[in-house]
Amino acid sequence: MSERANIRDVAAKAGVAVKTVSRVLNGHPYVSNDMRDRVEAAMRELDFRPSVAARILSGAKSNQIALIYDNHSPYYMFQIQNGCWSRCQKDGIRLLAQPVDVADPRVGDQVRGLVTETAVDGIILSSPVTDCEPVLRALDALDIPFVRISPGTNHALTSSVFMDDAQAADDMTTHIINMGHRRIGFIKGHPNHHGSEDRLFGYRRALDRAGIAYEPQLVADGEFDFDSGVAAGNYFLSMANPPTAIFAANDDMAAGVLAVAHDRGIDLPGALSVAGFDDTTLARTVWPPLTTIHQPMFDLAHTATEILIAGGDINHRRLPHTLVERASVAPPVRKPA
Amino acid sequence: MSERANIRDVAAKAGVAVKTVSRVLNGHPYVSNDMRDRVEAAMRELDFRPSVAARILSGAKSNQIALIYDNHSPYYMFQIQNGCWSRCQKDGIRLLAQPVDVADPRVGDQVRGLVTETAVDGIILSSPVTDCEPVLRALDALDIPFVRISPGTNHALTSSVFMDDAQAADDMTTHIINMGHRRIGFIKGHPNHHGSEDRLFGYRRALDRAGIAYEPQLVADGEFDFDSGVAAGNYFLSMANPPTAIFAANDDMAAGVLAVAHDRGIDLPGALSVAGFDDTTLARTVWPPLTTIHQPMFDLAHTATEILIAGGDINHRRLPHTLVERASVAPPVRKPA
């Protein structure tokens, strides 16, 4: 009881060959129902757990996949991990969550180490590792299947899952315009994240379509964190003719703008509308709750895992976003002149 | 180059016995410096990566540990994971982050599966898995070392790392009292999290010491999430004689109170002080930024991992908390009567 049962014990108990147990274990086709039942009973009785190590060593699949990430947003990573998880669980696949530093010159090596040492069957890359050349090269050389979540460079060589950042930004900008705003500030995202450019693109496209001239001074740099949102907020609200609405490329920065506005005693959302992007927990938590774009992180990860597990051909899947309207975007109130 | 090198290749390349390479690999004492250098050079040249699987199978340590959690706070888990990570990395130890559901009757089984299948060397339990009987029993039976982060039941049988929840709550309550408040509401945490009780205890102790009578109607139930904070906020602010300050057992609930206050147009922090607990990103993000207790999650996890890796005797370590003062707690302003 205390000693751990191995496949031979099971075979003995069931009175069959070791190989047969192995067949049952792996769902091999040529096994009679009788036999399967008998073996499974023996396994249950002995509380048999196949050793992953032994399996790997003998050249089989490891039933393990790795999620490689380098993202400093807790909420984002939590969702991504959970998405991968939920899919893995269904097939009893083990998930190794592996943080890396894309700026470290040894990333390629680390990834190679991970793959060869743990013998994972496949890899999921989350942004921005999706566009880390050394990692991509290592993975190619290793000849291991991988799928990328929200990659930037969309070369057709690998499967990927993503949302339409440009369209989403366009949607939001249009929404703001429809509320009656004409001067709309935009805060860009971190330059190493590809989505940033797309979001800016969508903002400009919506402006264009509405016949509103693009003003470069209404676009501020940002890095996806609260502090850069604060900085951008201060920049905008110090202008002689500040925008009546600010659209930040993610929720954290939007929260920063909100903080600045509160600090300056600006009436929200009357005197200033603020929109976010991502729909993290922050969006609901902050005051006023953020009108934002819901990025389906969980689904993105879930789908990526699905594709990886299914194997097969290269697959690109776009997932839908939604604009979630809360209280932070409203029609501008004219100052009583 | 493309074929993966094994220990025999290394031995051949270095012109030594396989056994010697193994000795180097495992830091065996009787190896000369010359030899070690030679072998290591060969390993580097061949880009040799010892197979973890083979190692495990032959009875050695796996150099893998698992972090088992069931916590729905992204920020908390992010910090915990990172803390474990940073320590593991130093020793080249692989970390398996494994979510479970403490309410699932099969948790014990799942944990047993994890341990026997992956052959991890040790386990870190984060709250509330720290107090999940089936898991604890499984681990005991498996005879595998584990350490607990912020456990409730503090039986001396296993190592643990924690903070002084009661003292922290006491500190905060005292801080609020010192600001001039006498009617202080408290929002309890989730009942399955042991820290909840301790925090309530600290609140009462501080009240006692200050000679303020404990009023049960000033204590509301909560579940550590934003919504329960909103509910509690509404409860308090609907009272005929509402508290002038509210101390929530975590930041999320404090944010909920803030939202209610904003909604009702209550002046913050003048008419209502709000304090949180944990010092998550939320605390800085919200308006006004929360005065809160900094819980050293990263350090907790780092230390837990340290203890696990070090092995040795049972060890209980208390880590210091700090009260971080931001803007959400201020002296009450008397209403102009």
Add this chain to the structure above:
DNA sequence: TCCTGTATGACACCGCTTGACATATCGATG
């Protein structure tokens, strides 16, 4: 009767560690 599909078994092998032994060198000890 021969062949093909189904069902089971025997056995080597994956890459590494470990233990039992065999040597060999080197200083210290009596």
Add this chain to the structure above:
DNA sequence: CATCGATATGTCAAGCGGTGTCATACAGGA
């Protein structure tokens, strides 16, 4: 100086717990 113990390396075989390959056996259809 002979001897002994500590240090340093090698040989060999066994084994960890599975899976792949190949062989085998029996069934029914052509």
